[in-house]
Amino acid sequence: MKLSRRDLVRAASAAALLPLFPKAGHAADWVALEAQAKGQTVYFNAWAGSEPINAYIGWVAEQVKARYGVTLEHVKIADAAEVVRRVRDEVKAGKAGGSADLVWINGENFHAMKAEKLLFGPFANGLPNFKYVDTEGKPTTLVDFAEATDGLESPWGMAQLTFFGDGAKISAPPKSMDELVAFAKANPGRVTYPAPPDFHGTTFVKQALYESITDQSFLPLPADSVEFHRAAAPLFDLLDSLHPHLWRAGQQFPQSQAQLKQMLADGELLMALTFNPNEPANLVASGGLPQSTVAWQHRAGTIGNTHFVAIPINSKATAGAQVVANFLLSPEAQGRKADLKIWGDPTVLATARLSADEAKFFATGVVPGSVREPAPALPEPHASWVPLLETAWLESYGT
Amino acid sequence: MKKFLNSFAGFLPLGVLWLSPLLAGLLAVLYGALDGEAWLTLFEHPQLWPALAISIGTGTLSLIISALLAFWIVAGLYGGKLWADCSSLMGGFLSLPHLAFAIGLGFLITPSGFIARVIGSIAGWAVPPQWVTTQDPYGLSLVAVLVLKEVPFLIWLISSLLARPDISQTLKGHFRVSQSLGHGGASVWLRVFIPQILPRLKWPLLIVWFYGASVVDVALAIGPTQPPPLSVIIWSDLNNADSAFNARGTAGALFLTAALVGLALVWLVLKRIFLPLIWKFFIRGPSRRRTPTITAGLLLLFFCAVYAMVFVVLCVMSIGTLWPYPNLFPTEVRWTAWQQFVMSPAPLLNSLSLAFASTLAALGLAVFWLETVPEKLDTALLVFAIMAIALPSLLIADGQYLAFLRLGLNGTWPGVFLAHLTPVFAYVFIVLKGPYRAFDPRYRAVSLGLNADNYRFWSVVKLGMMKPALAAAAAVGIGVSIAQYVPTQLIASGRLTTLPIEAVTLASGGSRPLMAVFALMLAVVPALAFLVAARVGRKPL
Helix, strand or coil: CCCCHHHHHHHHHHHHHHHHCCCCCCHHHHHHHHHHHCCCEEEEEEECCCHHHHHHHHHHHHHHHHHHCCEEEEEEECCHHHHHHHHHHHHHCCCCCCCCCEEEECHHHHHHHHHCCCECCCCHHHCHHHHHECCCCCHHHCEECCEECCCCEEEEEEEECEEEEECCCCCCCCCCHHHHHHHHHHCCCCCCCCCCCCHHHHHHHHHHHHHHCCCHHHCCCCCCHHHHHHHCHHHHHHHHHHHHHCHHHHCCCCCCHHHHHHHHHCCCCCEEEECCCCHHHHHHHCCCCCCCEEEECCCCCEEEEEEEEECECCCCCHHHHHHHHHHHCCHHHHHHHHCCCCCCCCCCECHHHCCHHHHCCCCCCCCCCCECCCCCEECCCCCCHHHHHHHHHHHHHCC | CHHHHHHHHHHHHHHHHHHHHHHHHHHHHHHHCCCHHHHHHHHHCCCHHHHHHHHHHHHHHHHHHHHHHHHHHHHHHCCCCCHHHHHHHHHHHHCCCHHHHHHHHHHHHCCCCHHHHHHHHHHCCCCCCCCCCCCCCCCHHHHHHHHHHHHHHHHHHHHHHHCCHHHHHHHHHHHHHHHHCCCCHHHHHHHHHHHHHHHHHHHHHHHHHHHHHHCCHHHHHHCCCCCCCHHHHHHHHHCCCCHHHHHHHHHHHHHHHHHHHHHHHHHHHHHHHHHHHHHHHHCCCCCCCCCCHHHHHHHHHHHHHHHHHHHHHHHHHHHEEECCCCCCCCCEECCHHHHHHHHCCHHHHHHHHHHHHHHHHHHHHHHHHHHHCCHHHHHHHHHHHHHHHHCCHHHHHHHHHHHHHHHCCCCCHHHHHHHHHHHHHHHHHHHHHHHHHCCCCHHHHHHHHCCCCHHHHHHHHHHHHHHHHHHHHHHHHHHHHHCCCHHHHHHHCCCCCCHHHHHHHHHCCCCHHHHHHHHHHHHHHHHHHHHHHHHHHHCCC
16 A cells, blocks of 8 residues: 555554544444334435446345435435535525435545535444444545545545556557557557546546656645646646557547447457456456456555445435445445445445454355556545646547 | 406416426526636546547537438428328427436447447457447447437427418419529528428427536436536536535536537537528529438438337347347347336336426416416517526536525425426427417307307317327427426435336336336337327327
């Protein structure tokens, strides 16, 4: 795990604050909360572009209904930003009962909601199952894009930028940006990435920033635009050298990672990228990609982060939402989510610390398409870099 | 006084259910755009001008090509053996929503798509070609979708104009005159018919133009990306987490609308300069050129082939779980996507309930208006109806979102219903107005003379005779409601999901079979509605 000192300080200070939050696992309080949750309907606003994810959320809904009497409605959204906007507008309009009770969120959207006080809580550290979370080994469970979570969101899954393609067509996968440029040169028109501000596209550009910036200690700090243009100059040199060899000579870009995947499956591209290291293996398992699929990360590490669930401040069912968030952290739910055949979203729990009884939910072993040589997860740059990167990218390549 | 009260009563339900949501939306968007910062950031957007150029370029190009093709086909086939088939086929094509068509066409022409596979299997391509088809930088694939969808719309309109006895009589007379002066069929169309038909099509042509320049869902599915059309930038701004972006989106929607209205006004001025020049051409001596029967027939064949291929490809896609390049047919066929669709019927049920409710309400409002309000006020209502259709749905829906926020209507079924009613009533009124006002009042005298009371006359005689028109209006209303993407997404706030919402979400990432299922369902519902309407229309009294 490669983290800057500043990040470690943030994570440590966040961890030190833990005792200040409503005491975790106070059995009596929690029982009362569960009683209150019974009969509530929780509107879970979650991105719904993927069948395995929708099916998993469907399973969660069945479980919380049977176990806690909570009705979970999956509100299928294309982008969490829609929810932020909606909650903000509802609060502004003074609407008491909001339309969202639980949101799948991280990064900019979390920052916006936290800064505008649109979130209920702190609640995360009070969830009984929070004790399983690997806050030390996975510091991004407490620091979301260089911003402390302060218990306003509960970790759900892990993510790390990962590349994949057909091993039968790629003998030596490019494991750095320089190697990627060479690879694209050798295979003109067969490599690309989604255009920012698509989330995967922005992550790819951040990765390129990481590998081209001279002083990485800038990255966790707020960026202002003057400083940014100086620091990011090598990034645009790198992209300038990469783009002419991309799909459609870098003049057009796919809109989404899903499109990238489809183009890889159709043979239009040689490689695609994902933020879920298990996705390639998952696609192999579901028959979407051949058995010879390989997945890799850049040698020096790739951008990684955690995704969370949060409760909007105007939720009508905060008790129910907490019960669901707690269930999502249970070894059973986390193990099922990590199962490649189900979804394959890496767990936020410290699996090594689980008892045998709890660990049985987690599958083990290497399967086709899984990352063979995991690289360190690089923390996200400070959120203020994102709009600057996106605007600069659009100015350079978007017209 | 009584007359006034009557008119007022006729206006009241319409005012509450339709006019106030429309006006509230327009006022809210104007109010929301009173944000200097938003305009500053809009004009600083690096893609603003190129994106505007793409929007106006694709809209204008699709308008010109659609109008040319529509008139070409009509001129070639009108009065011939194929004419009846042509107009009923075009009516059928019309019912297929743009989005469903774009998804199907996309898979036909994409570099790993069906056409590439057919050519590749003959030419032996191991890897897909590097064609620049879907998402081409100039938006030509977007133009192709728009043209292929708008030509049936225009032909359907022209054929319903030509079917009117008064018009067809006049044209027949003019045809004979022109022929005896030595003009061939093509010359008659160019010099006599089109100049008479075109003015009657000015509003539909405006609608086609503005629609093409501001469409969101089709542009998301098949439009260019760097830069995208301005509508796509506005759309992502409106859905952004940051309220500053939302404000920029509102400003952008107003800016795009203003640009389009401005261009339309410029055209009004230019027309005055061009028309005299064109007139010189029109009064030139006789030309023997005949109507383009063969090319028009081929064009009709081409349309049939494209629509059939889109339909077949969507069907195969919906069951092809695994369909890698270069296979012409899926290697693995499963009904999984259909099962998933049946297991979670909410999108279909929501779409159906919204379509039926908004169409019924629209029919009720329109009939009520036509029965209680004097005909001379129709024009005023028509202006608002055309506004509701022609103004970009981005603008109206964003305004309604802002207005409904204060009323707590966002995320509720009634809110989405009102948002659907806005365009649905407009179309239903326009379709119904002509036949309803043309009703011969003498039938009433006859009925009353035959001892029927007023209600019996109205419910049995008048509605009976109006049945084809009512059925046609209902089919149009259902088709319009089913296809609503932008207003549903904004007003439903994720609480209600409908067929187009799912289709766009899936098109942005997700399983191809499921996307095809949603595209097909998007097509099936309006098609059924049109079939039923056609049957009702044909039945004798």
